[in-house]
Amino acid sequence: MKKNKKQLGFVIVCALFVCTPFLAFYPNPVFSAESTYMYFAGGETTAVGSVFTTEVMIDTEEPVNALDVEITYPADKLKFLRANDAGSIVSIWQSKPAVRTPGTIQLTGGMFKPFQGKGGRITSLSFRVETLGEATLSFSKHNIYAADGKGTEVFASSLPSVVALVEKGSSVPDTRETAVAGAHIVDDTLPSVVMNRIQDPITHTYLLAFDAADHESGIRETQLRFKKWWRYSPWYTVENPVVYPSGAWRVELRAISNAGLVQTASLSVPTELYKKLLLSALALVVLAVLLRAITRFYNKKKRMT
């Protein structure tokens, strides 16, 4: 028995000896499980008919610069109203927060300045409560990428949020009036807009690349209109980048903040304008020739009679 114990001890020591180098050099995940968290802040108990807002947040020990996130919510209990990117760590959106399929909000964006630390605000989401019960907001996808020049995906965990949906008139304040977009936001600075007309090097398509930001209340919408001739098209909503409207000689982009402030940027393409002026002049010449021909025709007719 004593011999068996000795043998067992020997085996354990050997096993430890053999395994230690493997354990020491076993590739560690990029981060420990606790290093990157995504979670919701705010919105715990809300009355039916009211609007509540929850913040989508990130804590990370490692610098990150891109994220692709999908959030699920019960579409039969909550109606998604809007997202607000005021004060967001995301500086450029590939896909702004929006409902892609009922009950799923998707957002994809990046940061020119990597984020590292606690309490990084990605966006806020506002919902209207439709029915009584309990609503769970959760992350069905949270792909976060390290700012390491290799696009390494970091190991991230997430925490869902449970919102109690209670009867109207209970002790929960009714936020229906205060939740109107921008109503409670103090913002007296116009949004900033930068716009460039660029050409992609492969298909040679002209694009309008733009960057609109408002750090106080966030950007509600970006809209574009253009002139192909002498009249503007109606405004229509665009996201960066947009294909430059073919034949347009002037475009205007306006960024509307959640506080309702509007900043407009414009851009003209002189070659297109000259083309339109030339065509108009040509049309005038054709018209003049036609009128002259008609005059001559009538004069001739008059002389004959």
Next chain:
Amino acid sequence: MKAFKKHTIFFLFVFVNFLYAGEVYAVLQCSLAASCNSPDVVVFKMTSSSNSHAELPTENNYSQYVCCGGVNGLSNSCADTFEVVLRLSGNTNAHVEENTQTTAAYNGNDACLSVSSGDVSIAYQDNSCSGYDTTIASISGTPTNAHVGDANAYTRKVCGTATGATTGVGSSGVVKPLGEALRKAILRIADFNGDGRVDIIDLSILLYYTDLPGYGFSFYDLNQDGVLNFSDVSVLFFYWTAFR
């Protein structure tokens, strides 16, 4: 001389029309009809043009269709970028309410308008739909338990605006399938990690170098303007969209 004046006016009219040629812009248009011309979509159906009950487009009991079209990628599904036009009290033989209402009996029977990419907005206004592309329908009461009618039946109007797809490869703004040669050319310059796709990993790599001034400009400077900034990210987004 009278005929001369007539001709002059006619040619001036032609000239003015020429100046404004090509300025008919795509806007949402809706009307009530016995059937919808392709590619228009049925938003909901009604028994008649006034004082009517409604049914969802999937039902086949009513003969009057609210048809909408004029916008790229328009659909009646309640997915993608969508707005509820009206909430119905049932699949068929239904009363309607505005989309701001939350009557439980109306849950799950939404008549929607959506676009695959772009924007849709719906509003309810008295007397006219000024500020919107079109009047989709009108309703007898506000905001719930209403009958429906065509655009002229009632003073409470259901108004809509929609814009379609605006990004992608091609001057028309519509995403076209990429040819193999084009695909390879795009991958050569924008697939930084070489995984055969242009996606968020490439975005992360580009953003990393954008934050490091003076490094690797020629390789990551997608629009070749000598600066790494949001324009290069925009070109990457353009290719990313084309690859979807």
